[in-house]
Amino acid sequence: MTTAGSNREPKYRRIAGALKQGIEAGRYAPGDRLPGENDLMAEHGVARMTARQALAVLQAEGLAEARKGAGVFVREFRPIRRRGIQRLARERWGSGRSVWGTDVGDRDLAVEVVEVAEKDAPEAVAGVLGGARTWVRDRRFVLDGKPVLLSVSYYPAALVADSAITRHDTGAGGAYARLAELGHEPVRFREEIRSRMPTADEADRLRLAAGTPVVLVCRTAFTADGRAVEVNEMVLDAGSYVLEYEFEG
Amino acid sequence: MTTAGSNREPKYRRIAGALKQGIEAGRYAPGDRLPGENDLMAEHGVARMTARQALAVLQAEGLAEARKGAGVFVREFRPIRRRGIQRLARERWGSGRSVWGTDVGDRDLAVEVVEVAEKDAPEAVAGVLGGARTWVRDRRFVLDGKPVLLSVSYYPAALVADSAITRHDTGAGGAYARLAELGHEPVRFREEIRSRMPTADEADRLRLAAGTPVVLVCRTAFTADGRAVEVNEMVLDAGSYVLEYEFEG
DNA sequence: CAGTGGTCTAGACCACGAT
DNA sequence: TCGTGGTCTAGACCACTGT
Numbered sequence: 001m002t003t004a005g006s007n008r009e010p011k012y013r014r015i016a017g018a019l020k021q022g023i024e025a026g027r028y029a030p031g032d033r034l035p036g037e038n039d040l041m042a043e044h045g046v047a048r049m050t051a052r053q054a055l056a057v058l059q060a061e062g063l064a065e066a067r068k069g070a071g072v073f074v075r076e077f078r079p080i081r082r083r084g085i086q087r088l089a090r091e092r093w094g095s096g097r098s099v100w101g102t103d104v105g106d107r108d109l110a111v112e113v114v115e116v117a118e119k120d121a122p123e124a125v126a127g128v129l130g131g132a133r134t135w136v137r138d139r140r141f142v143l144d145g146k147p148v149l150l151s152v153s154y155y156p157a158a159l160v161a162d163s164a165i166t167r168h169d170t171g172a173g174g175a176y177a178r179l180a181e182l183g184h185e186p187v188r189f190r191e192e193i194r195s196r197m198p199t200a201d202e203a204d205r206l207r208l209a210a211g212t213p214v215v216l217v218c219r220t221a222f223t224a225d226g227r228a229v230e231v232n233e234m235v236l237d238a239g240s241y242v243l244e245y246e247f248e249g
Numbered sequence: 250m251t252t253a254g255s256n257r258e259p260k261y262r263r264i265a266g267a268l269k270q271g272i273e274a275g276r277y278a279p280g281d282r283l284p285g286e287n288d289l290m291a292e293h294g295v296a297r298m299t300a301r302q303a304l305a306v307l308q309a310e311g312l313a314e315a316r317k318g319a320g321v322f323v324r325e326f327r328p329i330r331r332r333g334i335q336r337l338a339r340e341r342w343g344s345g346r347s348v349w350g351t352d353v354g355d356r357d358l359a360v361e362v363v364e365v366a367e368k369d370a371p372e373a374v375a376g377v378l379g380g381a382r383t384w385v386r387d388r389r390f391v392l393d394g395k396p397v398l399l400s401v402s403y404y405p406a407a408l409v410a411d412s413a414i415t416r417h418d419t420g421a422g423g424a425y426a427r428l429a430e431l432g433h434e435p436v437r438f439r440e441e442i443r444s445r446m447p448t449a450d451e452a453d454r455l456r457l458a459a460g461t462p463v464v465l466v467c468r469t470a471f472t473a474d475g476r477a478v479e480v481n482e483m484v485l486d487a488g489s490y491v492l493e494y495e496f497e498g
Numbered sequence: 499c500a501g502t503g504g505t506c507t508a509g510a511c512c513a514c515g516a517t
Numbered sequence: 518t519c520g521t522g523g524t525c526t527a528g529a530c531c532a533c534t535g536t
Contacts, residue, residue, distance in 0.1 A: 010504080010505060010506090011505080011506080012505080012506090046506080046507085047506060047507045047508060047509090048507090048508085048509090049505090049506070049507075049508095050505080050506060050507080053505085053506090067514095067515080068513075068514050068515070069513075069514035069515035069516075070514085070515055070516075071515095
């Protein structure tokens with residue numbers, strides 16, 4: 001087969017490429033349904049598995065999303081902005097004028113408290129906090145009905161045992177206000193960031209489409225005298241967030 | 250088929266799960282070869298496509314990597330640490346004691362200059378810099394022979410036209426030193442971070458295995474009077490980096 | 499060279515979503 | 518109910534890697 005000319009690109013890639021072009025050219029807008037397996041089989045004269053492979057490429061790249069019994073649809077990207085320093089963010093310099101324009105989000109954010117319990121922290125966290133015995137606050141953040149963030153916070157048990165941090169509702173000002181009242185106000189923070197594909201559990205709890213990575217943010221909060229009083233491990237839906245940090249050279 | 254008991258997990262997932270367990274349990278160490286398609290077909294009595302699907306799961310999750318003609322291998326994760334504020338990073342508080350232990354990297358880092366040219370910047374960048382006419386520095390960073398970072402920097406053409414920023418070698422201290430000499434020293438920075446699956450071109454230029462996301466970092470540098478003098482768009486291999494930021498509340 | 503993963507076919511049955 | 522994507526089979530040929 002294959003008349004003259006070297007066609008060394010696999011069929012499924014050619015098909016995927018054609019679909020991608022269609023998306024970029026705007027022939028398929030975000031939310032639109034793409035041609036289905038049967039359409040591609042007929043149009044390109046290929047077997048079902050080949051058509052599937054083509055659609056799988058778009059899904060793996062995060063461009064499309066399959067809905068069982070309905071079709072494959074073009075995905076949308078409307079992330080929310082998370083600022084490292086909220087206080088400074090409102091200063092005059094450089095305000096507005098961000099490269100990735102995103103809604104600041106006055107949307108409906110719900111916080112589900114999954115669990116609050118006294119537990120041993122993982123080894124790496126225990127090393128930072130100076131002891132394994134911790135109170136753990138496990139929460140999930142849901143934006144407009146879509147889960148976007150899993151958050152697990154660890155506090156040294158000896159420090160917070162008698163505070164509202166051990167209860168579902170930490171009260172006004174949250175855990176940091178309670179730490180401050182205890183004489184351990186966090187004033188400095190370190191955030192470590194990486195990204196990878198989600199585990200099956202993470203994909204489930206964040207309801208992630210295939211082809212969506214997660215961003216891992218690990219925040220450590222320090223008091224003025226350098227003691228670590230909180231480690232917060234967060235798992236973010238990468239399609240829902242843009243992180244922002246500002247600092248001086 | 251399927252003797253008693255509801256086995257509603259697809260075969261390929263069961264097989265993938267078994268392989269994952271093997272990795273977690275250490276039966277397959279990083280770099281080891283996993284059972285191949287033929288092995289899985291024989292062991293589980295399935296068709297080739299099904300065995301492939303199982304192996305595809307591990308690759309999509311970034312746990313394994315296929316090498317044509319050789320096999321599928323367990324991947325390793327040894328990222329390098331990139332600090333937002335190098336100066337402050339050496340202060341006493343909180344030094345050491347990071348949650349994700351990673352080599353600070355005294356490894357061999359090569360910088361390839363792909364292109365230095367005067368060009369129109371993309372619309373979003375032009376908006377930040379206050380004009381589309383820019384000098385563009387396109388570079389690729391290679392660590393121990395493995396590409397880890399693509400970097401494209403934009404500078405207002407009117408500002409840097411006569412400086413070494415327009416040449417391949419910017420000289421001692423780099424572009425920031427040249428900007429300082431021109432009276433436009435960058436003193437404040439904003440970095441915006443997101444993550445997604447790579448485009449085919451990015452995967453190619455970073456030699457990414459399937460199942461590896463990229464991290465996008467967009468840095469904007471401001472002078473003391475609030476003028477943006479550089480926008481640097483970076484594409485990082487997510488498997489090669491941990492980003493770190495420190496700030497005060 | 500033998501073995502590996504990569505691509506592809508032509509069927510099949512299923513669970514699910516919308517109508 | 519009908520069309521969709523999801524899973525699976527049993528074959529096949531190819532290009533590549535290693536020895």
